[in-house]
Amino acid sequence: MTELRGKRILVVGATGGLGSRIARRLSEAGAVLALSARDVDRLDALDLAAETIPADLHRESAAVVAEAERRLGGLDAVVIASGVVAFGPASELEPETVADLFAVNAASPIELITAALPALSRSAEEGREPAVVTISGIVAEAPTAGLAAYSASKAALAAFMVAAGRENRRAGIRLLDARPGHTETGLVTRAIAGTAPAFPAGHDADHVAGVIVDAIASGARDLPSSAF
Template structure:
């Protein structure tokens, strides 16, 4: 594993879940951090926790990535302070599970604004510096939902398909600039994500035994920082399912329908 000591790492959605766990692991390895999220109170608590343990520089800034002007302002200020970013982890995102005909227009817009447009906006702010320096790593937290579309997640799946499309194209664009681009495609993770996504709790009940621990996912991400890793797919059996889905979509949908309809 390449050393992260002294690296400048920006993490969106850092106030909880895998974002906060990634921050903890990076801090333990000596990286300097920029923590971004809508909840500044939670960020300040995390910042205080990490500064009490590690001699690193930490910036905590409030940011709603769905606001393009706020993204420009905050990133301009941050980059003025730290000069450059070695790694950007685009972790901010959310989902709402609903049938396609029931999902509200404002919810559709919000999911695309955060999951797709916000991710692209944040990436655009660090890319010029990375290209100039000939070094960097963009890590986009996508989802297995971007590979396997399921009932009641049509819009969420669409946003993650978009993230994968953007990530794959970007990887080829910046390869000659020695910038690594990685997509992280986890299955369900035991975080507060489902407080919003699965309001009735039916999906959580059906997949609880399969849920990944945020600490485990975070470690898989941090271990591959500054390496030429194309994708991180978790868990492995679900990754195998996405390959089967690509090869035999009708068969997969036929036999997987009952399981996926548990949402």
């Protein structure tokens, strides 16, 4: 087990359906948090004892990591719960939509992780069992019709996590990718393009957040869709 009490954790996408629930559970477990998303009012509305770092990940991923490290006096984990979705057939995808999906879902998490690795390495040297957590989703395992670009952006992130996880295992940094299926957070109503088809009822958001936080604490190294 990894002790969460006192762990210095940056949660990105902290205002989201999953990010807010993960942040609350981590806070209840005694973690010391820095929370980031774009909207400062929604960050404040979380009403958690935490540092808040409003930022748009399109431009500021590395700066968010540096600021979190400065305010927390180091970093022991980064939880990346930011993301956007788009629907529609591949033939109707606009280039701007593809660029946005890859920027928020793949490039910015990769930049965040890359920027955080030196601090996580120091955390490992101090025996603090550092971790990186991403939520790519079931589409990384089973790319889905009507979600081709979203699936591709998430598969890119999942592939990065596997490869970077192998690189950093010996250094004692754990990279954990969670791949839940459709979850009732309202994400599908906030699509940056297209309209969601009728989905069957998804996972309960509290359940998914709980599985992810339990996995951080238990030392798990992977959370496939079957874990939810």
